[in-house]
Amino acid sequence: MIRQIDAVSHHNRLRPLPPALLCGFGALLGLGAYLSHPAVRLLILIWAAVWTIGYAGVPARLYMLMTGAACLFFAAGLPAIIVEIGSAAAEEKAEHFRLFHIYGRSIYLTSSGIQTAWEAFTRMLACLASSYMVILTVPVPELLAALKKLRVPSVVLDLIMIMYRFIFILWLEAADMKTAQQARGGHNGLKGRLNDTAMLAVHLFTSSMRRYHMLHQGLTARGYDGHIPLPSLRMGAIPGRYKLEIIGGVAVLLLLEITIRLEVWP
Amino acid sequence: MTALLEARQLHYTYPASSGSALRGLSFRVPAGKRTVLYGHNGSGKSTFLLHAVGIHRPVEGQLLWKNSPLSYRSRDLKELRREIGLVFQDPEQQLILATPRQDMAYGLRNLGISEAELNRRTARMLTAMNLDPIADTPIHHLSLGQKKQVALAGILVMEPELLLLDEPTAYLDQASEQRLLDELERVHKEGMTVVMATHDTDLAYRWADWVIVMQEGQCIAEGTPAEIFGDYALMQRMQTPVPLLLDLWNTLPEELRGDTPPRCRKEMKRLLAAYARS
Numbered sequence: 001m002i003r004q005i006d007a008v009s010h011h012n013r014l015r016p017l018p019p020a021l022l023c024g025f026g027a028l029l030g031l032g033a034y035l036s037h038p039a040v041r042l043l044i045l046i047w048a049a050v051w052t053i054g055y056a057g058v059p060a061r062l063y064m065l066m067t068g069a070a071c072l073f074f075a076a077g078l079p080a081i082i083v084e085i086g087s088a089a090a091e092e093k094a095e096h097f098r099l100f101h102i103y104g105r106s107i108y109l110t111s112s113g114i115q116t117a118w119e120a121f122t123r124m125l126a127c128l129a130s131s132y133m134v135i136l137t138v139p140v141p142e143l144l145a146a147l148k149k150l151r152v153p154s155v156v157l158d159l160i161m162i163m164y165r166f167i168f169i170l171w172l173e174a175a176d177m178k179t180a181q182q183a184r185g186g187h188n189g190l191k192g193r194l195n196d197t198a199m200l201a202v203h204l205f206t207s208s209m210r211r212y213h214m215l216h217q218g219l220t221a222r223g224y225d226g227h228i229p230l231p232s233l234r235m236g237a238i239p240g241r242y243k244l245e246i247i248g249g250v251a252v253l254l255l256l257e258i259t260i261r262l263e264v265w266p
Numbered sequence: 267m268t269a270l271l272e273a274r275q276l277h278y279t280y281p282a283s284s285g286s287a288l289r290g291l292s293f294r295v296p297a298g299k300r301t302v303l304y305g306h307n308g309s310g311k312s313t314f315l316l317h318a319v320g321i322h323r324p325v326e327g328q329l330l331w332k333n334s335p336l337s338y339r340s341r342d343l344k345e346l347r348r349e350i351g352l353v354f355q356d357p358e359q360q361l362i363l364a365t366p367r368q369d370m371a372y373g374l375r376n377l378g379i380s381e382a383e384l385n386r387r388t389a390r391m392l393t394a395m396n397l398d399p400i401a402d403t404p405i406h407h408l409s410l411g412q413k414k415q416v417a418l419a420g421i422l423v424m425e426p427e428l429l430l431l432d433e434p435t436a437y438l439d440q441a442s443e444q445r446l447l448d449e450l451e452r453v454h455k456e457g458m459t460v461v462m463a464t465h466d467t468d469l470a471y472r473w474a475d476w477v478i479v480m481q482e483g484q485c486i487a488e489g490t491p492a493e494i495f496g497d498y499a500l501m502q503r504m505q506t507p508v509p510l511l512l513d514l515w516n517t518l519p520e521e522l523r524g525d526t527p528p529r530c531r532k533e534m535k536r537l538l539a540a541y542a543r544s
Contacts, residue, residue, distance in 0.1 A: 010404055222373045222376065
């Protein structure tokens with residue numbers, strides 16, 4: 001999936017737009033998703049998805065898969081938010097919905113828990129959509145250039161940059177090693193798969209150490225002095241149509257949020 | 267013969283290694299020529315190249331760059347690595363940034379060159395090496411041949427005086443190899459001294475002006491390709507086959523051969539065509 005995300009971020013229809021616009025817009029939507037009410041969050045979710053799938057042309061299947069994977073983590077944490085265990089007396093409250101009774105204790109859902117879960121779910125979806133909009137439309141190197149502009153320490157950027165290059169090299173190496181193991185009858189049965197995967201992990205570790213050493217030599221030969229100078233952030237004109245949509249859309253969301261806060265909206 | 271780089275009695279042993287990688291290596295790299303460092307795997311070619319850019323420091327002996335001993339102060343090394351460019355065998359070893367355009371600019375940024383000049387030089391090199399179509403493609407989406415081209419471009423853009431290449435044609439198909447050699451021809455014509463480490467006899471024979479033969483960390487012979495590869499005793503000692511063209515030429519009748527053996531397929535064809543006409 002990492003390779004697919006990377007490929008999409010490099011080849012999407014929003015690539016001509018300045019990365020600063022997409023990063024700034026994504027951050028604005030993320031902030032809005034964090035601070036607003038569920039109704040506004042759902043609108044943010046829809047708006048970000050329209051940009052990502054509609055305008056950028058990111059495959060809907062990939063988008064749903066990524067969202068689904070994140071929802072699984074949310075689902076795993078859901079019981080902690082909505083399920084409570086209490087004495088039989090506690091279940092009498094009107095806002096409690098008993099699931100079952102065991103050994104004199106009741107396991108029940110609370111309406112406040114469900115409310116919290118709904119709040120968290122909408123916030124998660126809106127924040128995810130905002131961050132996916134950035135991740136899927138801006139390639140990592142341009143994201144790093146944006147972070148550099150925001151004065152993120154260079155050591156952090158160097159590490160991300162090296163990890164970004166290494167991830168694909170090691171992934172390819174792991175895939176090659178696995179193919180070689182399979183060609184020699186490996187990965188046969190559960191026990192064989194476990195054994196071969198463990199062996200692969202060991203080889204990958206030694207290989208990554210060797211790669212590190214080689215990369216250090218390569219960098220030194222090219223004048224590395226403890227810091228990787230990153231390219232500057234690509235700037236450019238923002239098409240009026242996008243400018244208008246962002247300003248108009250943010251104004252509508254703000255108005256809606258204010259209306260909800262002032263309880264004008266039911 | 268003016269020497270650009272000279273090795274004098276170099277000795278080097280890798281940490282935790284029982285044998286020496288270099289054992290009294292001495293030779294001179296002539297300025298303005300296409301030199302091949304020829305030798306089998308493990309003969310010390312790559313070790314020498316790492317010495318040439320100051321990554322390894324000899325245990326004994328001395329390296330001279332333009333007749334002056336190499337200085338290992340960080341400022342001098344930085345200048346040395348601008349003047350001597352090293353292209354590694356595995357391009358993944360030296361490609362660090364995400365796209366060819368960004369990676370080519372990496373070395374220039376290290377030198378503190380202005381963004382405007384950097385963009386100009388990068389764009390010129392991309393065009394010169396026909397890399398424009400892949401300039402903004404992520405490096406991990408490129409083929410090995412393209413990565414090798416990008417690695418070479420990243421060094422050439424620094425405009426070094428001496429270009430060192432470690433097994434540049436390893437794993438390349440014939441088309442990619444030819445593209446690489448064409449590029450080396452172009453920079454050599456512009457006045458750059460090029461040194462290639464290889465164990466490919468045919469390539470060394472057809473490409474080099476000067477051949478330095480290495481074995482077990484020592485230089486055992488140097489001379490023109492005709493002198494080196496025409497020395498059958500040396501070839502036998504090294505257990506190396508004679509280059510195919512030279513071998514074929516030697517099997518031709520005396521009257522057909524002419525004075526000088528052909529260095530490439532085209533010259534061989536010309537020789538045979540001339541004989542057919544006569």
